[in-house]
Amino acid sequence: MSAFLYRTRKLLFGETWLLPIGVAVLVGGGGLVLRPLDHGAWHDLGVVFLLVGAVVLVVAAVERGAGAAKR
Amino acid sequence: MLIVVGAALAVAVELLEALAIVLAVGVSRRWSDALVGAAAGVVVCAVVAGVVGPLLLGNVPIGSLRLVIGVLLMLFGLEWLRKNTLRLAGRKAPASSLAEFVETQEALEQEALPPAGEPDWAARAIAFKGVLLEGLEVVLIVAALAARPSGPAPALLGAALAVVVVLGLAVWIRRPLEQLHETDLKWGVGVLLTAFGLFFAGEGLHAHWPGDDLAVVYVAVVLAFVTRVHARVIAARVQAAEAIA
Incomplete structure (x- = not known):
């Protein structure tokens, strides 16, 4: 059962918690915090927030993985 | 067109992994x-x-659907991108369906082959598990890409193309593709899925992408550039550290 749960978690969320939490922060922060603050600015600049956020997220996840491999 | 390519590549990669397991079972049992x-x-x-398909298409409002698709694709894409950037940097073993082939063969060698006419449950279970686990990833990715407002046709076409090509190769060679650069292929799929995911999530959150559908292309270029450079930086850093040590 635990192997099934592990595989399901890995299937949906991957091998680390950093990425799913980061995606939740990115999408939740954009949709629930930034967009209600200023709809016009979000319409024009929201994609920059998402793209930069995704780049930062993948760089951080890779750095963390590279550090773990080194140890 | 982009969805056809994305679905075809993602499905092909998953099918190769399932295929390696089935081929190992077939060859050794x-x-x-x-x-x-x-x-x-x-x-x-x-x-x-x-x-899954009808549930996504029929029961979720279009705005929420875009967001759900985007988040699902981002989760898949970013994970593939992370793992394969680490592989490109030499910080993780290269992706290889050949390795899966060898591992499966080794696992089966420990089980005695039943007499002719009797079912080989160990072989059946391993082939079943391999196809099921990789197949579920295919289902989730294709369902997410098929749930676009433009309809499921492009994603299904891409998936069908991948099935034809990979099964054709399997019948032709009957062993894993040793020469295939799987890490590069998987990194490319990671870039594409993340780009689609970001695009759909942005649409779902009512943000405007300059260039509309073409945004997928420049988002993919940015992700590809950053991760390739990052892989080189890590590889150089490791080399420098090893030279000092």
């Missing part, structure tokens, strides 16, 4: 048991696809 196990896995995946 009996083809009939390998095919029975694989067919059972395909049937279960088809049932899941019959539930």
Whole structure:
């Protein structure tokens, strides 16, 4: 059962918690915090927030993985 | 067109992994048991696809649907991108369906082969599990890409192309593709899925992408550039550290 749960978690969320939490922060922060603050600015600049956020997220996840491999 | 390519590449990569396991079972045990196990896995995946697809398409409002698709694709894409950037940097073992082939063969060597005419349950179970686990990833990715407002046709076409190409290769060579650069292929799929995910999530959150659908291309270029450079930086850093040590 635990192997099934592990595989399901890995299937949906991957091998680390950093990425799913980061995606939740990115999408939740954009949709629930930034967009209600200023709809016009979000319409024009929201994609920059998402793209930069995704780049930062993948760089951080890779750095963390590279550090773990080194140890 | 981009969705056809994205679906085809993602499905092809997953099928290669499932194929390596089925081929290992067929080569080291009996083809009939390998095919029975694989067919059972395909049937279960088809049932899941019959539930997941209509559930996504029929019950979720269009705005929320875009967001759900985007988040699902971002989760898949970013994970593939992370793992394969680490592989490109030499910080993780290269992706290899050949390795899966060898591992499966080794696992089966420990089980005695039953007499002719009796079912080989160990072989069937391993082929079933391999097809089921990789097939479920295919179902989730294709269901997410198929749930676009433009309809499921492009994603299904891409998936069908991948099935034809990979099965054709399997029948032709009957062993894993040793020369295929799987890490590069998987990194490319990670870039594409993340780009689609970001695009759909942005649409779902009512943010405007300059260039509309073409945004997928420049988002993919940015992700590809950053991760390739990052992989080189890590590889150089490791080399420098090793030179000092």
